[in-house]
Amino acid sequence: MTESAVSSLLEKLAMFVEKEMNLWKGVSGEIELIRDEFERMKAFLERAESLKDDHPDLKVWVKQVRDVAYDVDDILDEFMLNLGRDHGDGVMKYLHKIKLSIKNLKERHQLSSKIIDIKTRVISIGEGHRRYHFQSYCTEQSAIASTKGTSWHDLREDAFPVEEGELVGIDKPKEELIKWLVDREPGLKVVSILGMGTTLAKGVYDNHQVKAYFQSHAWISVSQSYTIQDILRDMIEQLRGEIKQQVPKGIESMNSMQLKQIVKEFLQQKRYVIVLDDVWNLEALEGIKNALPNGSSCSRIIITTCIADIANVPSNQSKVYNRQPLSPEESWSLFYKKAFRGNPCPPHLEHLSQQILKKCEGLPLAIVAIGGLLFAKDVQEWEMITCSLGAEIESNNMMQIFRKILSLSYNDLHYNLKSCFLYLGVFPEDHVIECMRLICLWIVEGFVEEREGMTQDEVGQRYLKELINGSLVQIAETTLDGRLKSCRVHDLMRESILSKLRDENFVSFASKHKAQLQERVRRLLVQYTCNETLKWLNLLSLRSLLIFELEKLSSLDENFVPSGCRLLRVLDLGDSSLPKFPQQILVMFHLKYLSLRRTKVCIIPKSIGKLQNLETLDLKHTLVSEVPMEITKLKKLQHLLVYSYALITTPQTFGLRKGFSAPQGIEVLASLQKLSSVKARGGRRKNTMQELGELSQLRRLGVSNIRKDDAKELCHSLEKITNLRSLCVTTESESEVIDLDFLSSCPPLLRTLNIEGCLRKLPHWLPLLNNLARVRLIWTRLKSSPLIAFRNLPNLVEHI
Template identity: 45%
Template structure:
């Protein structure tokens, strides 16, 4: 990604040219020359990226540009550091200005020398630039994208029979209300869920005889093969009088598409193509196609749609002719699949091959249907795990392994240990590599650096959504857009990678948002290879330290397990900009981070991520990292933060979650660029205890930190009156977490909240369990508020909450309301997750018809007076999970539970024996009320352990304190985490 360092250094060059301190004579002109040349190079770098592997000369040239950009960046940053070292206040008087000028003479001399040398390199690079036109590159990319599709034989496609049958049924059966469907497949994934969605919409009714079916997946890895299998099926050919298959590409023009379609249609009907087709404009050709299709049942396949305007160009030519016509399109992008289905398509979950199915396919292809030799089973299962359940990967890897000598286990172990190298060097895997690389090459350029960055995370490591976003921003990968924060732009990048199947969701929050993700193992190897090839990042693993080949220079370093191998390097030049550590076995306190600081070049660090490191004290050397933007000590044992942290004037993220820090120094307020200040920890084992969460104290004028977007969790019991006013100055806040609030501070807090117009998440906890939270005087609540957490007494329900239509999650604890809170919440249109803990002291909760239209998860805990629940028909019609726990007087299943037709799981936790007896499959009086629910768990304490009573669909019983359902039930309290 040579364009990324070039873009980054161009920003720094602009700063240098605008620097108030005069550079030496002639330096400004040299800097301008460098800037002009790098801007010229930048244009070709974007289009040259995908051709590096095919053109060694171009690849070498791109590397020179990248290295020179890095050198320029280093020179500017080192100059900046020298200025900081000599800075004396803010140039208060003329004498200080003169003193500062002479002190920085050496710094200006050094950068002048550096820039002169860099200018010579840039000029040489300009003279040697390869003569490659953008036009030829564009043509080559189109040819590659068309020529590298990997089509497997049907016999190799495990599980294709069922999706093929369902897709054929969609084509040739008259399903009048099941017309618009999206089918999603990924990387040769044939175990695909195909479903149908009924839409009661005028637009569907108007076009009910022309179904649009979108098959979405990564390029050349399954969607085309499935479509082709269906298209060539004899029943399909017989059913559709006219049919055409159009191969598209990223660069195909709509005019060419229409002409290709016309030629195929005339070929099918056995007539010559009119000569005027070549002369006519697009509108005339569309009209010709429409007239041809108007009286016939047709099937049109558009393979590999890259842009929505391709569909826009052709859809008006495909008539709704009341003859059960069908259109199939394949695309690599989910957003296009949905658009082409007129935004009425349905997403379908991807199903990877189950372990046993994958193993059967692996043995079939590797050992020609014979069982795996016992001495190879362990290593084969490890290799299979890297395939991640993708049949295409299994077939390809199996073909390569089939040639290995079965008696030589070492050959198989080498493949397992060096999986990425095997993909690179094995001719039998070349087609698979090309397909995956093609998907990478077709990425928008600004996303490539973001994707390569994922290589720094360990294999199978779940990557936290917000952690990744903050890291991308700190690395400079995110470009600002009008009207959006950098975090919002980065989030759109992440969504795009998900849409293109580069990432898989590992865990979602209760409101449906992604919490963690990771790359598929095989795709990860391709990305790792590209990262190493471009020296984008260096991964230091303890298990590979004997065989690891270190690059000449290291800028981004990921250390996994141990630092020993890093400290032993004496031939590698460390110019670290990013340092991340994972699962360290070393104790950082034994040799101190000073050893790393002195042996590796870390003074230019932008990112320092020590999450989970065995660290007990704040490393003093960190405060000297003036350029640092991101600092994470999450999950360490650090207790104190020094006042000298004020030196980190570029810091944007300070993550101290789950450390032992309880107080921040007053100097923290001097970090004017800080955007995310996260300091808290949980006591998970006592979630229902009022003091389960710990925040931090600060006496600093926090209102000075006006760049803050996230502030969690600040304890406001000391100097709370002034602090509440200070909070009102933080108008950029998106997330605010407050602990230890007093009743008398409510009015001041409400006034401050009204000024936080961008707030999306608000958490307030009172100073003690029976302290009243007085937040009733908010007249203009934040219109973007999505998450609300209130812990403490409420004299009455805050009326403003019912007007917050964007709320998706509401957690209320210890409110002890006498009035039914449901009356104020059930009209919220987007509420997806509602949790109550000691919220209501009444006897009955009443869910009115049409209430809670979007609710998916409902949790009720420790409602001591609750005796009954009434659910009217139409209430919570989309509810999927219901949790009721520790409600000692609730002895009957909620009335109207049968109306919740989409309910998947009910969990009763520590409930009365009468309720448990009534739920027995055999003879339980109220079993009929829950028998429509696929899974019902009743969990209670017995004989010193938790006992799980599971009512499955067929009334099967399981009693096991270690059962997975018990684990899931016992983890329920973590839902209360913010």
């Protein structure tokens, strides 16, 4: 997104003008001129972005602006990289300074040449929109721009999410499908839902009558990029997990024939229902069916597909439910919920509403998207949107309809939200996205603005809610207290996103079949390829590298990070079989986000202190048990997540979460917002619990291995951490008795409290936590039930 790239660059240029200008001798005037020209470009870019698809010359100009912004960003980052290098201590550092002063004369000359060349390009591009009379394009939407109010984001935030709206018109087809499933007709039968039937299938699958009628159940997302082995493994895990059975050993290395045999043996003589969601080719369907026994137990397969040939294949012996458009009454009910939030339709909008619903022709996704778009808009915007839908909706071609709706919804977003929305396309098809991870990535990518009185995490959460409320993102899972836990993007929506990603050069993809990439790649998603392919990629401008489902690494070659990627800001190697910390990471001075989650890394090197811009270090579910003293050099660190869960050996296992030993001096990390889970002592002389009190910005804290003597210090520290939202406390052993009653003033914003271990008594401050939504007290051995203390907590939705 060009506007986002320019905005991020302007912030960086402002910082250089203010703090680093003495280092840019000879080119300070050019730097200020470049900044001023980009300011003028930014003023026009918002409207240019929404008009460029209809104006090829404008589209070229926007691309030129984006490319030159990236080039300036590269120059600034290269300069800061050279400036920030660690050159040792003492004599070595002095000798390096002498060497560098000589070398810097040459580099400064090269830098001046680059800046002058960039200035010439920027001026030429800036004159471009005047030369091509681009101002005339602005008048086409001047009325639209004038109607946008400053409160638009807040007004949209409470709109209904997609899932709630899609329930309109679902009751009758759900009843019919349930009857088909439980009709007691012998043999294996297939029930096909033709059209966009995932929501309908989920309602049927979760129905209590269906759950009770069948002995075994599994929901399988097939998608276009399926492998039969992965589908069968998923099925085995679900079927066995349903009855608390472990999966067979060696399942990861089994071939499809072996996996099919396991499925058949398990389901033999059972009545089962298997949902195959989003089937795109007949080969996938037949391959899965061959693994399922065809007995006399009245078992059923439910498939959802948009391809009629798959739903109606003769060998299926299937009943086909053709997803019908909503009736006019149902369409109005759905539109009423989305566009007016249940309030009466204003008389002056009734005619426009009828026009829109006529064009939508009962397609739920079209109604939901348009209704969410129109919410809180005035009559002028209603008229513009009604006219611009045009023949695409009237043609009743779902893909064309969806793309047109997406274009309207997308163009209506603030430029930061556009980038956040496009970023969803970097996740693989059918991937359930963890919301906390997504927001963290948005932040380090520079998409989340800073707002007074709010953390960037909180702003990011508001962004995500806005995308959900606008029907662009679907909720996958929420916590009991209503917080977003995971989300997903509908397949059709993702296809539309990918087309925009290619157009914007926003991200590139590498796989087994595609390893040749342009050198100017900024973001790279890697899926289903090997480390040998990655190692030789020379991507000098790469800023973000995310790896999903990488093929198994060689035990002798963990150094697979692409060479030359010195400017990386985001590196996510999670879920790979990485055996140890890659040394190439240590030269990535600009790195802000590093995830080694669920890898086999066990030791973090002392040189981690070189990564002075690191904001997130995610070591969850690794083998790391301590971090080095040098981590205290990372003054910008906001999220330090280091914990894993032990294997469950008995039903009564205590202390499953394993934390890490923090180094002395952790209190200097004043920017920390999330710290989990830190051990109370870790063999040090100074009590870690005392140091926690200096971390006043903490929002989430997990502490483990608490002893009786640590509890008082922990309470004193908690009194200082007034922004805390989540607290998890675990004692050293199930017999260790602690007293948390020393807390005189409790964290007023606390929403989640977990205490695992023996308590001397229920803390007096617990009933005072008016914002508390979730509390878990495990192994506390309290003499009386704490339920009486909970009864007056107004927001409590879960207690254990």
